[in-house]
Amino acid sequence: MGRFYLTTAIDYSNGEPHLGHAVEKIGADVIARYRRACGDDVHFLIGMDEHGQKVEREAAKNDRSPSEWVDAIAEAFQEAWRRLTISHDDFIRTSEERHRRGVTHLMRRIAENDDLYPATYEGHYCAGCEAFKKDDELEDGQCPLHPQREIEWTEEANWFFRLSEYTEPLLRHYEVNPDFIRPAKRRNEILRFVEAGLDDISASRSRIRWGIPFPSDEAHTVYVWFDALSNYITAVGYPDDPAFDGRWPADLHIIGKDITRFHCVYWPAMLMAAGIELPATVWGHGFLNIGGAKLSKSGGTELDLLELVARHGPDALRYFLTREVPWDGDRDYASVNDFIEQFDRRYTTDLANDLGNLVNRVVSMVAKYREAPADGSAAGPLAERAARALEGYRDAMDAYLLHRGLAAAFDLIAASNAFVDEMKPWALAKAEREGADPAVLDATLGQLIGAIGTTTAMLTPFMPTKAADMWRALGGDGEPPAFDELETSMRTLEAVRPGAVLFPRPEET
Ligand SMILES: [Zn+2]
CATH class of the missing domain: 3.40.50.620 (HUPs)
Structure with a gap:
């Protein structure tokens, strides 16, 4: 420090x-x-x-x-x-x-x-x-x-x-x-x-x-x-x-x-x-190249920066460029069309589907199944996974390997989605109504909230506006926490705020 x-x-x-x-x-x-x-x-x-x-x-x-x-x-x-x-x-x-x-x-x-x-x-x-x-x-x-x-x-x-x-x-x-x-x-x-x-x-x-x-x-x-x-x-x-x-x-x-x-x-x-x-x-x-040529004024391409910002919003462009162009090397696209297709694909797949759906699903389930906020410090396999992801992320970021930091965050998003599919919280809720121990659903939702909280902290440098929206959806107040305040902040979350659409699909905008 x-x-x-x-x-x-x-x-x-x-x-x-x-x-x-x-x-x-x-x-x-x-x-x-x-x-x-x-x-x-x-x-x-x-x-x-x-x-x-x-x-x-x-x-x-x-x-x-x-x-x-x-x-x-x-x-x-x-x-x-x-x-x-x-x-x-x-x-x-x-x-x-x-x-x-x-x-x-x-x-x-x-x-x-x-x-x-x-x-x-x-x-x-x-x-x-x-x-x-x-x-x-x-x-x-x-x-x-x-x-x-x-x-x-x-x-x-x-x-x-x-x-x-x-x-x-x-x-x-x-x-x-x-x-x-x-x-x-x-x-x-x-x-x-x-x-x-x-x-x-x-x-x-x-x-x-x-x-x-x-x-x-x-x-x-x-x-x-x-x-x-x-x-x-x-x-x-x-x-x-x-x-x-x-x-x-x-x-x-x-x-x-x-x-x-x-x-x-x-x-x-x-x-x-x-x-x-x-x-x-x-x-x-390194450089972002299109058709083998470095992007520059004299290189002349028809990609307009402000139009790209407007296409899916500033955070999506920040995400796409840091995810795709390795910070220690080059990234080549065959053509302007290729670049736009990859941008649209990552927006839909990574942001709207993987990340947006995860946050939406988990926040809705917590709102539906629990009156009090889920305990984001719950222990278990996903919580361990989140701790390891954060460690890998910080090693990458300290070495300025931004693309690897971002990949670590998205590995955790994939693991969280897999955890939802595996644990089936809707089935746990049904079992609970039929008399099963509520601790299982508590720990499941708590770990998911914890993993999304960790993901939010990891994504804040890349997508500051969307990360703040995620933090609010989790029940947080103000800006997402700094790394050494993350654990404490996760214990003071208020009720989740469902309903926000983080990454609207292009046809919905
Ligand atoms: Zn020269």
């Missing part, structure tokens, strides 16, 4: 939010809500990366000034996160004054460490990556990540960062801190890259106006990656807000696997150069 600071990549302001952005924000939100339920003091940061060449050009193409353009994009992203009930504590935009001050200070510190020098850069630049590219990073003269975009030949005066000096310190850091880069696949990629030796990199651009002035040379702007990465410290008060020491270092940076090099190599080297502690873990998640 303690403080927990987590961040996501800040999103680039060159287009509308799409499903790919949502996968990352939902996963991060699940972790933030899970840590809060564990009792941690969580600080959850997201935001926008608003500077650079791509934004400057996109604004011009749309007849807007860069600042008008980024304001509109930031609003669209914030609206999407509201619709998905993302529970961030702060939303930073790199065009903000608090960020500019922090970046200016950071670049001065790096300069004082003698890690910046002027030189001329000559080579390829991919505006899609906002990165310089070496010949061996190109395929047929194109950026492999942006094959549809023209690669540019650039020749300009830059300030360079002595990244090459950090090859050994970085390798030592990775060795001493095996959890610095996760999952293991991402760690191995970075190890191979750094072991080959690092070259110095540009820290400024002299031809981009839409950015933060380079402190010692205002003819330049700070290179957009130096600018963007710094958001993780400027948002929590770097350099001079006393709150900074209470938040930094971050416990977890969540990013896409395509930007691990920036976060696991450049960023820790920048922090070392400025004498700032390094974050504990960088997690490079």
Whole structure:
């Protein structure tokens, strides 16, 4: 227990939010809500990366000034996160004054460490990556990540960062801190890259106006990656807000696997150069692919994020994406239709049938057969099963394997449904009326209420609104309990509240 600071990549302001952005924000939100339920003091940061060449050009193409353009994009992203009930504590935009001050200070510190020098850069630049590219990073003269975009030949005066000096310190850091880069696949990629030796990199651009002035040379702007990465410290008060020491270092940076090099190599080297502690873990998640291509604006798919949220509600989309896209890997769909079919199928099968029916059946039976609430702490085989499921869930969630945590919750749902079929509470009620011991039905209903209570706690980070509805149906008050309050709360349930339809079938909506 303690403080927990987590961040996501800040999103680039060159287009509308799409499903790919949502996968990352939902996963991060699940972790933030899970840590809060564990009792941690969580600080959850997201935001926008608003500077650079791509934004400057996109604004011009749309007849807007860069600042008008980024304001509109930031609003669209914030609206999407509201619709998905993302529970961030702060939303930073790199065009903000608090960020500019922090970046200016950071670049001065790096300069004082003698890690910046002027030189001329000559080579390829991919505006899609906002990165310089070496010949061996190109395929047929194109950026492999942006094959549809023209690669540019650039020749300009830059300030360079002595990244090459950090090859050994970085390798030592990775060795001493095996959890610095996760999952293991991402760690191995970075190890191979750094072991080959690092070259110095540009820290400024002299031809981009839409950015933060380079402190010692205002003819330049700070290179957009130096600018963007710094958001993780400027948002929590770097350099001079006393709150900074209470938040930094971050416990977890969540990013896409395509930007691990920036976060696991450049960023820790920048922090070392400025004498700032390094974050504990960088997690490079995989992608949702459709027809073999990563979802992105330039990839162009007809999946509209807000339409998907509206299709079965925000919790259903949060469930579907965290269940289907392994948090440590990729998930491929053959086509947009395939994606929609799987979404509808899981909504009906997992949510409406397995989960919705279970809650509905059990709550109705308790209301029908018992005047007092069922004792959710009743012992027996299902109660043991619930305790084991919760343990497996917490191990998975502590390791950030969200899809496994969710699978543990649904294993318990399946076991609970099987328990209803096996125990046949309606038959037990009939036997009771004919003189059988009421303790059997008491223990059966009590274990079912207990298992649904445990399920509710496990689902709260994933489906916060539906979990609150479940908790109310069980007879709980307020929000579902934190993990260490679960047992006590189960003993103080009031009468069940039957009748709520958690997941209406599409034809009923
Ligand atoms: Zn590129």
